[in-house]
Amino acid sequence: MEGRRPDTQRLLDRLFVAAKAIGRDIAFMEVCGTHTMSAFRCGLHGLLPPNVRLLSGPGCPVCVTAQADIDLMIELADRPRVTLCTYGDMLRVPGARGSLELARSRGADVRVVYSALDALRLAEAEPDREVVFAAVGFETTAPATAALVVEAHRRGLPNLTVLASHKRILPAMNALMQAGEVEVDGFLCPGHVSIVIGAEAYRTFTARYHMPCVVAGFEDWQMILALTHLAEQVCDGRTELENAYPEAVRPQGNPTAVQLLAEVFESADARWRGLGEIAGSALVVRRIYATFDARARFGLVAPVDREPAGCRCGAVISGSCSPEECRLFGTACTPVRPIGPCMVSSEGTCQAWFKYRRRVVTEDVR
Amino acid sequence: MCLAVPARLVTLDGTEGVVDLHGNRVPVCALLTPEVGVGDWVLVHAGFVMQRIDEQQARATWSVLDEVERIDGVQRESQPTTGIGRIGNRDGGGPAGEGGNHGRPPT
Amino acid sequence: MKTNGTIATADRLMAEDEGQHAAAGRARGRVMLAHGGGGQLTDELLQTIVLPRIGNAELCRMLDSAILDVREAGRVALTIDGYVVQPWQFPGGDIGRIAMCGTINDLAVCGAEPVGIALGLIVTEGFPMGDLAAVLDSIHAIASEAGVNVLTGDTKVVGCGQGDGVYVTTAGVGICRGPALTVENVQPDDVLIVTGAVGDHGLAVMLAREMPEVQSVVRSDVAPLNHMLRKLMVDVPGVVWMRDPTRSGLAGVTADLAAQSGWHVALDEERIPVNVATRHAAEMLGLDPLEVANEGKAVIVVRPEAEERALALLRDEPYGRAAVTIGRVTAPRDGVCELHTAIGGRRILQKPYGEQLPRIC
Numbered sequence: 001m002e003g004r005r006p007d008t009q010r011l012l013d014r015l016f017v018a019a020k021a022i023g024r025d026i027a028f029m030e031v032c033g034t035h036t037m038s039a040f041r042c043g044l045h046g047l048l049p050p051n052v053r054l055l056s057g058p059g060c061p062v063c064v065t066a067q068a069d070i071d072l073m074i075e076l077a078d079r080p081r082v083t084l085c086t087y088g089d090m091l092r093v094p095g096a097r098g099s100l101e102l103a104r105s106r107g108a109d110v111r112v113v114y115s116a117l118d119a120l121r122l123a124e125a126e127p128d129r130e131v132v133f134a135a136v137g138f139e140t141t142a143p144a145t146a147a148l149v150v151e152a153h154r155r156g157l158p159n160l161t162v163l164a165s166h167k168r169i170l171p172a173m174n175a176l177m178q179a180g181e182v183e184v185d186g187f188l189c190p191g192h193v194s195i196v197i198g199a200e201a202y203r204t205f206t207a208r209y210h211m212p213c214v215v216a217g218f219e220d221w222q223m224i225l226a227l228t229h230l231a232e233q234v235c236d237g238r239t240e241l242e243n244a245y246p247e248a249v250r251p252q253g254n255p256t257a258v259q260l261l262a263e264v265f266e267s268a269d270a271r272w273r274g275l276g277e278i279a280g281s282a283l284v285v286r287r288i289y290a291t292f293d294a295r296a297r298f299g300l301v302a303p304v305d306r307e308p309a310g311c312r313c314g315a316v317i318s319g320s321c322s323p324e325e326c327r328l329f330g331t332a333c334t335p336v337r338p339i340g341p342c343m344v345s346s347e348g349t350c351q352a353w354f355k356y357r358r359r360v361v362t363e364d365v366r
Numbered sequence: 367m368c369l370a371v372p373a374r375l376v377t378l379d380g381t382e383g384v385v386d387l388h389g390n391r392v393p394v395c396a397l398l399t400p401e402v403g404v405g406d407w408v409l410v411h412a413g414f415v416m417q418r419i420d421e422q423q424a425r426a427t428w429s430v431l432d433e434v435e436r437i438d439g440v441q442r443e444s445q446p447t448t449g450i451g452r453i454g455n456r457d458g459g460g461p462a463g464e465g466g467n468h469g470r471p472p473t
Numbered sequence: 474m475k476t477n478g479t480i481a482t483a484d485r486l487m488a489e490d491e492g493q494h495a496a497a498g499r500a501r502g503r504v505m506l507a508h509g510g511g512g513q514l515t516d517e518l519l520q521t522i523v524l525p526r527i528g529n530a531e532l533c534r535m536l537d538s539a540i541l542d543v544r545e546a547g548r549v550a551l552t553i554d555g556y557v558v559q560p561w562q563f564p565g566g567d568i569g570r571i572a573m574c575g576t577i578n579d580l581a582v583c584g585a586e587p588v589g590i591a592l593g594l595i596v597t598e599g600f601p602m603g604d605l606a607a608v609l610d611s612i613h614a615i616a617s618e619a620g621v622n623v624l625t626g627d628t629k630v631v632g633c634g635q636g637d638g639v640y641v642t643t644a645g646v647g648i649c650r651g652p653a654l655t656v657e658n659v660q661p662d663d664v665l666i667v668t669g670a671v672g673d674h675g676l677a678v679m680l681a682r683e684m685p686e687v688q689s690v691v692r693s694d695v696a697p698l699n700h701m702l703r704k705l706m707v708d709v710p711g712v713v714w715m716r717d718p719t720r721s722g723l724a725g726v727t728a729d730l731a732a733q734s735g736w737h738v739a740l741d742e743e744r745i746p747v748n749v750a751t752r753h754a755a756e757m758l759g760l761d762p763l764e765v766a767n768e769g770k771a772v773i774v775v776r777p778e779a780e781e782r783a784l785a786l787l788r789d790e791p792y793g794r795a796a797v798t799i800g801r802v803t804a805p806r807d808g809v810c811e812l813h814t815a816i817g818g819r820r821i822l823q824k825p826y827g828e829q830l831p832r833i834c
Contacts, residue, residue, distance in 0.1 A: 043818020115413025389690035389750030
């Protein structure tokens, strides 16, 4: 569906009009790493009205994955006869003992896959290897893992498991509001997570916190449209749930995907970087599918979490600190030598900031 | 990570399909969307079809964007989006690094 | 007699068959360690596989060194590149093609006229002879098109499990003509031109390697640019600086331009040509077409008064049809390259960090 683009200038004008009418400073938060990246890539931050800020919340699944889980992935990858399959994003994320990439360089069998089903094909092709799929991501990606488990069960595969680290976004949004540390006037709700969970999923949240919520797509104009809707709500004093991505997001989402998630996963408490323990925020494999749960199969014990000294990823993730306010940013912590996941992940706030906003000044200017 | 891309479903055999992504024919699994059919525009994520794109809704979104300005009922002339001439000419938005800063009070 | 006739027919058929194979240049068998030993088997390899394909007067002398007469030259350009692309063959080309074009283009963008190539091959034992022949055929095709011969070479064979089929190294010599193209000459108001769509080579290789199940129209753009750039240098005064955006892509080259010249470089995102299929393949793989290698493109900085003429000349050439201005050098002296996005926003373009795309060149 290439071709026509809306007049983003007009949309921005509307945003400016609403912002001016509001007068005071306002902040909207997005909670999706892809929104973080898209906003930086189109230079959106620099185009907003002076009293409007766009904050990045805990939307990068890689960044919020507990270091303990990454250590488990690496530990498994290091075992003989284990093939660890992962999405590319996880490859360089640092755990306590290096990354999956480092493990691969010392001989661990780590394979990048583009689809969860690649792990299935691998397990069938190499029956004497234990194939483990590192399942990271929010509700957009979790159904693929669920499909993998169901299919593996159907085929009776004896050598495939998933190491599930999937997270749910709504419990995190709730936790953010409960913590009360961030002042937010509205949320951009993640468009592709919403394809699965549906626009109505945010109804309770909107009502409970009297919070304008707009489901947003990822094109530049779609983000501007959503921000404009949010600003106009604030201007009018409304606190509504709106869907600015109706071509993809249905009110009830994708029922098949939701059903599949319920079949394979159940909610559990989990620790998020920067937000602590959040009830019901993780998806864990149900006992009936324990055969395909790497935690059960390998009797994994989660190692103790250790935050690197000085790392402020937690605060960055919860939107209460900007990357530049972390003293490690740009000095000890860079994309080449990252300390925390916000700098490693291609959707991490710190990496985006470093790549797209930081100016390297030459001597002349100084 | 969450990116789903729009593509056209060109073949479907049970749950195994192929989408055309503007010249890239990509095998996909349609397990999550039993209701899609050949010819549909769909959103694809990590090898799975996630949803059928509702073209009617897409058109509705476009028509909202075409609506008249909110204030004064006056339709404003929009600036043409051309190339090099735009550089440095945009008012009201600073260059990257200034304005709309994350975590900083606005100037 | 009938029997004799039958035998004679069989003999004739076999001879024809051999002849067909020879005529088609079809090479059979596999490369063996001994082929790299410098002895008789090496000679056989050279005589039956290598020289028939890329041979020329100088190469066939088979001396330890090729002798070039460059007395006319004030300055001589020298460059070298190693090629380890995986897979060795991909839509639009192969390792032989990029080995020749890469080195020829490196000379051409420095304003040098390539006069000869030194070719090094490192082949893994067991590599099909037919594949090696295909690589050499590609080398010949480029040598012929670009008018640049391989004047000297070397072949080594490593054991099974060492190397990945074939590695190619090319060193190139060129005669510098015209004014020196140095980054110090770049100044505000200079215009940036790219000779065509970016991202094709890197994406073609990545798809071939990572997603072979995807059938794509994306093809490597690998091409020799020496004729086109020579013409540009001769016919258009005001060419200031050139680079070919290979590894690290367009972003790498423009970021370097800003950093090395010290000036600000402003690019217009909507002007940068990217083929539709490439753009979407990149999105699918999580890659940025601006950070991906090109093997048949050049980024050219010209004085503003030369812009129109440069574009007209390039668009008249087969490898420059889609040439377009994509940006400008400006004050201040901040060494920053900034991309102006479709919505009027800005983002900084930096050289991509580390190994984004392994083994694409």
